[in-house]
Amino acid sequence: MTYEHHEYDVLIIGAGGAGLRAAIEAKQRGLRVGIVTKSLLGKAHTVMAEGGMAAAMGNVYPEDNWMVHFRDTMRGGKYLNNYRMAELHAKESPTRVYELEQWGALFDRTKDGKILQRDFGGHRYARLAHVGDRTGLELIRTLQQKVVSMGTDVFMEHKVLKLVHDANGKVAGCVAYSRPTGEFVTFAAKAIILATGGAGKSWKFTSNSWEGTGDGHAMALWAGAKLIDMECIQFHPTGMVWPLSVRGLLVTEGVRGDGGVLRNSEGRRFMFDYVTPMFRAETAETEEEADKWYDDHSAGRRPPELLPRDEVARAINAEVKAGRGSPHGGVYLDIATRRTPEFIRRRLPSMYHQFMELAGVDITTEPMEIGPTCHYIMGGVQVVADDAATAVAGLFAAGEVAGGMHGANRLGGNSLSDLIVFGKRAGEGAADYIAAGEVAGDMDMSEVEAAVAEALAPFEREEGENPYDIQRDLQEMMQANVGIIRTQSELDYALEQLESFSERVRHIKVKGGRAYNPGWNLATDLPAMLTVCRAVAIGAGLRKESRGGHTREDFPAADAEYGKFNFAHSTNGGNWDSEIVTERSPLLEMPEELKALLEEAK
Amino acid sequence: MAEVTMRVWRGDASGGDFESYTVAQNEGEVVLDIIHRIQATEAPDLACRWNCKAGKCGSCAAEINGKPRLMCMTRMDQLPEGPVTVTPMKTFPIIRDLVTDVSFNFVQAEKVPALLPPPMPEGGYVMFQEDVQRGQEFRKCIECFMCQDVCHVIRDHEENKTNYAGPRFFIRYAELEMHPLDTNDRRDLVREAMGLGYCNITKCCTEVCPEHIKITDNAIIPLKERVVDAHYDPIAWLGRKIRRRTKRSADDAAVQPAP
Numbered sequence: 001m002t003y004e005h006h007e008y009d010v011l012i013i014g015a016g017g018a019g020l021r022a023a024i025e026a027k028q029r030g031l032r033v034g035i036v037t038k039s040l041l042g043k044a045h046t047v048m049a050e051g052g053m054a055a056a057m058g059n060v061y062p063e064d065n066w067m068v069h070f071r072d073t074m075r076g077g078k079y080l081n082n083y084r085m086a087e088l089h090a091k092e093s094p095t096r097v098y099e100l101e102q103w104g105a106l107f108d109r110t111k112d113g114k115i116l117q118r119d120f121g122g123h124r125y126a127r128l129a130h131v132g133d134r135t136g137l138e139l140i141r142t143l144q145q146k147v148v149s150m151g152t153d154v155f156m157e158h159k160v161l162k163l164v165h166d167a168n169g170k171v172a173g174c175v176a177y178s179r180p181t182g183e184f185v186t187f188a189a190k191a192i193i194l195a196t197g198g199a200g201k202s203w204k205f206t207s208n209s210w211e212g213t214g215d216g217h218a219m220a221l222w223a224g225a226k227l228i229d230m231e232c233i234q235f236h237p238t239g240m241v242w243p244l245s246v247r248g249l250l251v252t253e254g255v256r257g258d259g260g261v262l263r264n265s266e267g268r269r270f271m272f273d274y275v276t277p278m279f280r281a282e283t284a285e286t287e288e289e290a291d292k293w294y295d296d297h298s299a300g301r302r303p304p305e306l307l308p309r310d311e312v313a314r315a316i317n318a319e320v321k322a323g324r325g326s327p328h329g330g331v332y333l334d335i336a337t338r339r340t341p342e343f344i345r346r347r348l349p350s351m352y353h354q355f356m357e358l359a360g361v362d363i364t365t366e367p368m369e370i371g372p373t374c375h376y377i378m379g380g381v382q383v384v385a386d387d388a389a390t391a392v393a394g395l396f397a398a399g400e401v402a403g404g405m406h407g408a409n410r411l412g413g414n415s416l417s418d419l420i421v422f423g424k425r426a427g428e429g430a431a432d433y434i435a436a437g438e439v440a441g442d443m444d445m446s447e448v449e450a451a452v453a454e455a456l457a458p459f460e461r462e463e464g465e466n467p468y469d470i471q472r473d474l475q476e477m478m479q480a481n482v483g484i485i486r487t488q489s490e491l492d493y494a495l496e497q498l499e500s501f502s503e504r505v506r507h508i509k510v511k512g513g514r515a516y517n518p519g520w521n522l523a524t525d526l527p528a529m530l531t532v533c534r535a536v537a538i539g540a541g542l543r544k545e546s547r548g549g550h551t552r553e554d555f556p557a558a559d560a561e562y563g564k565f566n567f568a569h570s571t572n573g574g575n576w577d578s579e580i581v582t583e584r585s586p587l588l589e590m591p592e593e594l595k596a597l598l599e600e601a602k
Numbered sequence: 603m604a605e606v607t608m609r610v611w612r613g614d615a616s617g618g619d620f621e622s623y624t625v626a627q628n629e630g631e632v633v634l635d636i637i638h639r640i641q642a643t644e645a646p647d648l649a650c651r652w653n654c655k656a657g658k659c660g661s662c663a664a665e666i667n668g669k670p671r672l673m674c675m676t677r678m679d680q681l682p683e684g685p686v687t688v689t690p691m692k693t694f695p696i697i698r699d700l701v702t703d704v705s706f707n708f709v710q711a712e713k714v715p716a717l718l719p720p721p722m723p724e725g726g727y728v729m730f731q732e733d734v735q736r737g738q739e740f741r742k743c744i745e746c747f748m749c750q751d752v753c754h755v756i757r758d759h760e761e762n763k764t765n766y767a768g769p770r771f772f773i774r775y776a777e778l779e780m781h782p783l784d785t786n787d788r789r790d791l792v793r794e795a796m797g798l799g800y801c802n803i804t805k806c807c808t809e810v811c812p813e814h815i816k817i818t819d820n821a822i823i824p825l826k827e828r829v830v831d832a833h834y835d836p837i838a839w840l841g842r843k844i845r846r847r848t849k850r851s852a853d854d855a856a857v858q859p860a861p
Contacts, residue, residue, distance in 0.1 A: 039651075039653055039661065040651070040661065040704070041708065042659075042745055043653045043654075043659045043660070043661050044653075045653075045654075047653075047654065047658055047659045047744075048654050048656065048658055048659070057726075098722065098726045101719075101722070101726065101727055101783070102717075102719055102722055103716075103717065104716075104717040104778075104781065106729075106734040106737045106738050106741060106781075107734070108731065108734075109729060109730055109731040109734060112728070113728035113729055113730045114725075114726060114728065115726060131738060131741070132738075134658070134742065136658075137658065137741075137742075137744065138741060141741060141743075145711070145714075145716070145717075146716070148708075148711050148712055148714075149714070149715075149716035151712075154708075156708075180697045180698075180701070180703075209652075209653040209654050209655065209659075210652065210653065211653065242630070243628075243629055243630020243631070244628060244629070244630065245628065245630050245631045245632060245635045246630070246655070246656070249655070249656050250656070350657075350658065353657070354656060354657065357657070357675055357677070358630070358632070358656075358675070358677070359630070466642075466646055467646070468641065468642040468643075468646060469642075472642070510646070510647075511646055511647055512646070512647030513647070515614070515697075515698055516649040516697055516698040516699070516701050517646075517647040517649065518641055518646065518647065518648065518649060518650070519641070519646030519647050520647070522646075
């Protein structure tokens with residue numbers, strides 16, 4: 001077959017914060033850049049980020065600096081992080097944030113006209129640059145407008161099916177289809193940057209949109225790259241729980257940063273009962289002490305509501321299990337009794353709007369009902385910190401699809417800054433790779449033909465299953481067995497179940513034509529979802545300890561031995577149902593001066 | 603469990619018609635939930651756009667009972683009893699079912715001359731909350747394009763699309779005009795090529811904005827005033843001619859390298 005064909009120096013898959021920032025960098029290096037996105041430009045999941053982006057600018061607390069930010073990130077990640085990523089991120093995020101202002105971003109200001117910074121869980125100082133509670137929108141719009149002003153080709157509503165190699169195993173391009181027409185398109189590129197975001201759509205209660213199907217994670221694995229830390233999934237403590245139709249929808253951590261507290265059905269601020277030894281020394285012991293901290297961080301220690309997300313999510317889960325939950329199976333998040341209505345509406349306008357319109361709850365007078373929701377995958381493609389290169393020549397990864405930066409648990413606010421720090425580095429990395437001249441040759445068209453045939457197969461079957469049924473069952477199975485609290489028997493069961501899901505995916509039947517057919521689009525997402533779910537379940541079964549976003553009921557404590565390596569997955573064969581092989585990949589050795597920073601903090 | 607009947611427009615550029623679906627409706631559900639239920643059961647190929655399902659991305663705009671709304675923010679229990687009609691946005695060409703070709707807007711976006719700030723001083727720009735607040739209102743825009751859909755200048759006159767930017771881009775131009783750092787001048791462009799004069803302030807756009815941006819009062823009217831001042835006031839005209847040495851024209855600005 002012949003296909004619509006395009007050629008670029010750098011092809012970027014994904015148009016969220018990381019992809020757009022990478023595009024700007026590659027364009028500034030004078031390269032021909034194409035961007036492919038599953039949605040319209042400006043709709044990527046970045047737009048959902050609310051609270052802010054973490055950068056140690058020191059505008060509110062001058063004592064803040066990159067060393068404190070580095071230390072907070074490593075502690076939040078339970079030391080499973082790629083230290084070099086955490087270091088670069090802490091050092092470079094302030095510059096990346098200031099740069100956004102040159103491109104038109106309008107952050108909230110301090111009284112003396114600097115970028116205002118807000119408190120968030122796990123950050124010692126108020127560190128999040130923000131715009132009310134719509135910071136992600138500001139980030140994506142700023143980058144989008146910059147990319148458009150530079151004249152970049154954007155292929156909207158195109159879904160990439162598979163990366164394609166040349167004869168020597170380098171990445172040479174990819175094959176995609178246009179959602180509006182259903183026609184296939186091939187892209188040849190000297191370098192490809194994956195910026196495809198997360199994989200949370202495989203869980204029932206999730207803050208992720210339909211796009212979060214782990215396409216980039218899966219395609220990287222199929223192409224020969226490695227995935228690490230896939231068992232580390234962040235369940236954000238505060239998702240909406242009622243009404244059912246919005247269950248999982250995110251409630252920003254900014255509510256707690258701005259004074260909101262968590263209460264159980266007895267009205268108790270239960271987080272004081274869940275302070276773990278690692279955070280004991282820096283956390284307030286009484287409500288009085290905690291309440292002083294909001295205005296002056298030297299007057300008291302941090303409120304326990306602002307512990308890292310994994311700690312708070314586990315505590316909420318335990319309260320509900322103990323029978324002290326709210327009527328719809330969550331707990332209460334209360335800012336109404338703590339701040340004035342004017343303050344709440346000014347600082348948290350989207351939250352006010354969201355609860356008023358969707359739940360009929362006025363958050364300035366009533367508490368919110370909230371519970372954990374699948375939010376973010378710390379695990380991802382193993383990359384070199386400095387240039388975002390993967391194990392496959394010509395393939396780079398940045399943002400949520402890349403692993404290592406956040407270790408076992410991500411701090412709130414570190415995601416948006418991750419996107420711009422490593423988006424830029426991926427753009428540079430790809431440009432340097434091209435400049436070095438050892439780029440790929442022609443695409444192996446047999447790989448293209450195989451991907452096209454597989455994508456079209458669901459149309460040709462006489463009989464078969466509706467892809468929506470498979471997706472729904474998969475989400476329920478993953479929620480029940482690979483959720484926030486895990487145990488060996490359930491993880492083993494999940495792996496068995498995933499085999500039968502694979503069989504079901506081989507028998508999908510799609511109705512209708514190829515032009516804008518969501519059923520077919522979902523059928524082409526399911527193989528990636530299954531690959532990712534298998535890697536998550538395998539990693540979760542092997543990590544026989546609890547650490548960050550991976551909690552084992554049967555191994556409730558952290559085990560120092562498991563703190564020395566990541567589980568790294570690769571495939572035997574490059575298909576979605578190929579066997580996954582897992583090995584222990586030792587953590588990078590940290591230089592003494594950085595180790596000293598962590599020692600000081602203890 | 604309650605049931606609801608939905609009349610959904612199905613078809614493509616060559617034509618189409620309404621199809622009725624009767625499906626379950628649960629407490630608290632929004633129109634998008636019902637559309638998803640139809641997809642998951644009776645019509646897996648029913649085309650609709652959506653992403654965040656939280657009123658933040660602006661993907662799922664459609665006309666519900668004839669009025670432009672976000673499907674994810676329209677609660678079923680707030681619609682009148684009886685069948686609910688869902689049709690695609692009228693102003694844009696149909697792709698399929700509820701999905702329209704909104705590329706008009708992306709073409710307009712390419713025409714906007716970029717922000718042109720002075721070099722950044724050490725330690726970042728100093729801007730005060732009062733200065734950024736006006737622009738922040740316009741930057742709340744989620745690009746659902748419902749203001750474009752409802753604007754009669756292009757809703758009823760296809761031929762105007764070539765020389766009219768529409769409310770979404772008037773707030774973008776207003777934002778840049780009021781941006782504390784901008785040194786660009788887009789007033790001639792807005793008056794001539796972007797067709798600001800076509801707007802006769804009927805405020806339809808403001809009424810449908812899901813972000814409650816006061817498009818007409820806070821963006822379009824001030825923009826009209828600035829453009830008129832610049833164009834018809836002879837002193838301002840002279841000043842503009844002189845200032846051109848430092849304040850670049852829109853054409854120059856569009857090709858400025860990144861700062």
